[in-house]
Amino acid sequence: MPPERNADASGVEPGRVSIKGLGPDALADAMRELGEPAYRAGQLRRWLYRDGAVTFDEMTDLPASLRTRLAHRFDLALPRLVERQVSSTDGTRKYLWRLADGVTVESVGIPAASRLTVCFSTQAGCAMGCAFCATGQGGYVRGLEPGEMVDQVRMVGVDFGERVTNAVAMGQGEPFADYDSTLAALRFMNAPDGLGIGARHLTISTCGILSGIERLATEPEQFTLAVSLHSAVQATRDRIMPGVRAQPLTALRETLIAYTHGTGRRVTFEFALIAGVNDTPAELSALVAFCSGLLCHVNLIPVNPVVSTASDRPAEKTVRAFQRALADAGVETSVRVERGADIDAACGQLTQRRSETG
Ligand code: SAH
Ligand code: SF4
Numbered sequence: 367m368p369p370e371r372n373a374d375a376s377g378v379e380p381g382r383v384s385i386k387g388l389g390p391d392a393l394a395d396a397m398r399e400l401g402e403p404a405y406r407a408g409q410l411r412r413w414l415y416r417d418g419a420v421t422f423d424e425m426t427d428l429p430a431s432l433r434t435r436l437a438h439r440f441d442l443a444l445p446r447l448v449e450r451q452v453s454s455t456d457g458t459r460k461y462l463w464r465l466a467d468g469v470t471v472e473s474v475g476i477p478a479a480s481r482l483t484v485c486f487s488t489q490a491g492c493a494m495g496c497a498f499c500a501t502g503q504g505g506y507v508r509g510l511e512p513g514e515m516v517d518q519v520r521m522v523g524v525d526f527g528e529r530v531t532n533a534v535a536m537g538q539g540e541p542f543a544d545y546d547s548t549l550a551a552l553r554f555m556n557a558p559d560g561l562g563i564g565a566r567h568l569t570i571s572t573c574g575i576l577s578g579i580e581r582l583a584t585e586p587e588q589f590t591l592a593v594s595l596h597s598a599v600q601a602t603r604d605r606i607m608p609g610v611r612a613q614p615l616t617a618l619r620e621t622l623i624a625y626t627h628g629t630g631r632r633v634t635f636e637f638a639l640i641a642g643v644n645d646t647p648a649e650l651s652a653l654v655a656f657c658s659g660l661l662c663h664v665n666l667i668p669v670n671p672v673v674s675t676a677s678d679r680p681a682e683k684t685v686r687a688f689q690r691a692l693a694d695a696g697v698e699t700s701v702r703v704e705r706g707a708d709i710d711a712a713c714g715q716l717t718q719r720r721s722e723t724g
């Protein structure tokens with residue numbers, strides 16, 4: 367599919383750099399290169415991520431000559447809404463966006479009493495190939511630009527007419543496979559003149575990329591870390607999460623101990639219980655052993671049976687047994703309540719739809 371450009375007054379042409387590809391630092395550098403004072407970068411950032419400008423022309427507190435130079439140099443595109451589904455049971459909304467080059471990604475908006483959480487995608491597709499995950503089974507397309515991530519979150523907030531209080535990188539893709547873009551996006555989301563979401567309310571979920579966890583520990587912000595564990599038995603994990611075979615559980619545990627010690631922050635483990643795969647007593651004892659002595663919280667998720675193999679839900683009593691055994695071992699545990707089930711908006715149900723046109 368040929369690249370789609372927004373045919374607005376700024377006259378976007380091929381060959382320009384996407385401004386949504388720049389993180390906060392690169393945006394500041396670009397303004398410096400244009401000979402502009404530092405505060406201009408802040409103005410530009412506000413237009414892009416607080417106000418959701420569609421053209422450079424509407425950035426009225428920038429000098430007209432600068433707006434023209436920006437338009438010559440940069441492409442400015444917003445995701446286009448292709449489809450929106452609203453859950454009739456709990457108000458969860460699922461969005462399908464088409465990006466400037468025609469690639470599509472999904473986001474989910476999850477309303478609660480005083481919260482609005484947006485689950486955003488960091489990549490179109492995913493290369494990690496997890497056996498139970500619809501995204502993983504669809505393969506990898508490309509990483510998203512920082513602005514493409516921020517725009518998902520901002521636009522869901524606009525659709526709800528509410529401030530987004532929490533954002534989680536739990537849509538399509540592996541955030542640490544695109545570390546720099548993801549961190550740049552979180553910084554725009556966190557900035558008071560961006561989306562103004564508190565750092566602790568911004569969560570990255572990783573399948574366990576060790577270098578990403580190590581880097582996150584050194585960042586100044588208190589972003590929240592979630593790790594998709596899904597099995598504390600190496601052979602099982604190798605089978606269901608082939609993308610992290612080279613990053614074994616022993617190393618993961620050591621890295622997380624260093625992370626929790628270094629940051630004082632707790633890590634959340636996601637554990638999708640799959641009948642006959644990781645719901646056995648042996649899996650449970652391995653999980654308890656893995657968690658013991660680690661500052662963590664375990665989120666048990668009865669798997670969403672979205673792929674044909676290895677994804678049956680366990681019996682409810684199995685889920686309760688896991689919960690009880692973990693609690694007995696002093697490990698904090700919760701069981702995830704499924705949201706938006708009628709619109710396939712739950713984890714692992716976000717798929718890359720490439721056949722879309724128009
Ligand atoms: N790639 C990252 C983040 C996106 S996936 C990661 O893997 O952590 C978001 C969460 O949904 C992860 O915990 C993932 O393991 C989980 N998930 C994927 N497919 C699922 C399914 N079918 N049922 C339940 N959880 C699933
Ligand atoms: Fe990728 Fe996460 Fe799905 Fe695994 S669970 S395939 S890492 S999106």
